[in-house]
Amino acid sequence: MELLIMEEIKSKANYCLNCVTKPCSNKGCPLNNNIPGFIKAIKEENYKQAYEILSETTVLESVCGRICPHTKQCQGSCVRGIKGQPVSIGELEAFVGDIAIKEGYKFAEINNENKNKKIAIVGGGPAGLTASAFLLKKGYSVTIFEKYDYLGGLLVHGIPEFRLPKKIVKDTIQKILNLGLQVEYNKELGKNFTLQELEDKFDAVFLAYGANITTKMGVDGENLQGVFGGNQLLEKKLHPNYQGKKVAVIGGGNVAMDCARTIKRLGAEEVDVIYRRAEEQMPAEAKEIEEAKQEGIKFLFQNNIVKIIGNQKVEKLELIKTELVQKEGEKRKVPINIENSNYLIDIDYVIMALGSMPEQFTNNLELDLDKYGYIIVDEKNRTSKAKIFAGGDIAGCKGTVAWAARSGRDAANSIDEYLKNI
Ligand code: SF4
Structure with a gap:
């Protein structure tokens, strides 16, 4: 990194007060990222540690750091913002994500503890990608079924290049693929396979496709x-x-x-x-x-x-x-x-x-839906059918990438809990 950029990043990090109550994390950030924690590591120039702290809760640092509505989320709750400008949390998060890609920091060491348990994820957008990363981290065998010939969903086709460069999305996805993720491209639920087929072949299913009508x-x-x-x-x-x-x-x-x-x-x-x-x-x-x-x-x-x-x-x-x-x-x-x-x-x-609204085929999945056609889930992302979980847009999740990622991470934890108890 150029000296000037590093100086600027350091000065932005030093502006953080490291508040004990961390409202930025607890109230502002949908993912509850440990914001003062990773900023403290930047102050100490320990970027690997900053990445490891963020990796406890997210896999989309370079993405969320660029496109989250920060003034309404983390920065909107920053104590510094009461009397002046909030800390540039988004910029600092993107910096850590980018440096992790450049230096090849690993999201997690994978153990094979749960390798015999197979999980299918439908949809490779922010919710599906996040769920897959956290499930792979727990050692499960994960396959994403993606209707296009690329992963990323709206990160690729919904957010223009000037807001989120495609290279950043590609590099972020590659890090997740490197964890051992399997992908079935050009496979659309209701067209190329049925939910019943997934139920028969997999131990758990996470529905994380979009609602783009x-x-x-x-x-x-x-x-x-x-x-x-x-x-x-x-x-x-x-x-x-x-x-x-x-x-x-x-x-x-x-x-x-x-x-x-x-x-x-x-x-x-x-x-x-x-x-x-x-x-x-x-x-x-x-x-x-x-x-x-x-x-x-x-x-x-x-x-x-x-x-x-x-x-x-x-x-x-x-x-x-x-x-x-x-x-x-x-x-x-x-x-x-x-x-x-x-x-x-x-x-x-x-x-x-x-x-937007869900596509018509969701009605044929024999799951409980709300009056708008979204899949009803409980606080653990469970649907009305055992084994089937849902999150992101199709489960009516709040419409930001960070909230979709949060539901993916929550679903990964719920699936883990479910599989450990059957
Ligand atoms: S609220 Fe603002 S100043 Fe306080 S820890 Fe969070 S980012 Fe730093």
């Missing part, structure tokens, strides 16, 4: 040509030619930001993000919103869609302004349409980035 708004014109689902657009790279076009992105989360920024980079003349609440209420990370603004993305806050207008293809959007009203029983203010404030804008494409 874009939620519909239920407005007129949603089926016109030129309306796309945000998740599918990023996942399947279905981008049309945006040159000289005006694009509206509907939604206020990180998927909306990723879509807007990607589309602008692909040549759209204008990209408008339309969000029915105010800027402060946007679920997207403040840094992402700021960067999007700097890149020329326009924001239409407190605007709601009335309908999409066009003859076969999108031509205009009818919008209505909203006001925010505090209603009894609601935690945050509710957007209410302002009567007669409707107006039209010309638009060529509409991207729905409002959230």
Whole structure:
């Protein structure tokens, strides 16, 4: 590492107070990473130890260090942030992850204690990868069934290169593969194999596939040509030619930001993000919103869609302004349409980035589902069937990579407990 970078890292680490109560870890970080612990090791220039401390709880340091919404998670709980800037926890975590990749630090020594017990994981995204690493660490034989010909899930196809370089994802995955992970690529549940087949062949199954069907708004014109689902657009790279076009992105989360920024980079003349609440209420990370603004993305806050207008293809959007009203029983203010404030804008494409739902085939798995179609799990990630566990998006886990990873780690511990008791 260059001297300048090392000096900067040291100074960022030295800014940490090593609080005994560690709210950053206990309240902020979904994975409960030992943040003051690994930062202390950086201060002492013991980077291997910093990595070992992080490895107790995570396998995605280089990823989470870059893309977590830190201001809403660890850094949002940092004591330093009360009167000034919080510690740059994300940057320090990414530094440790990167140095571990470069120096070849091992995630864990593998013993073969449980090698005769076989576990199938469906889906190689953050939850599946994390579960596999922690199960391999415990010595189990683990196979991931992945529908694409690559691992990583949304880390590869959902998060653009400018936020998370593919090389970082590839190197992180390689570290997990090096633990002895087996992978069946191009194998999709419900298409190439059934849950029953996994139940017959494996001692436990962890379902960790995504829920990527874009939620519909239920407005007129949603089926016109030129309306796309945000998740599918990023996942399947279905981008049309945006040159000289005006694009509206509907939604206020990180998927909306990723879509807007990607589309602008692909040549759209204008990209408008339309969000029915105010800027402060946007679920997207403040840094992402700021960067999007700097890149020329326009924001239409407190605007709601009335309908999409066009003859076969999108031509205009009818919008209505909203006001925010505090209603009894609601935690945050509710957007209410302002009567007669409707107006039209010309638009060529509409991207729905409002959230996502599970795919239809989940209904055929004979597992208990909630009313939205997500698999119901208990506090140990157990489904309604013995032997079958679920986590990440498909189990309705909170939508950040760190929360998905947390559910993968929890599931690994529950599977271990289950297999030791049968
Ligand atoms: S809360 Fe902030 S200052 Fe305190 S230990 Fe955590 S990172 Fe360091």
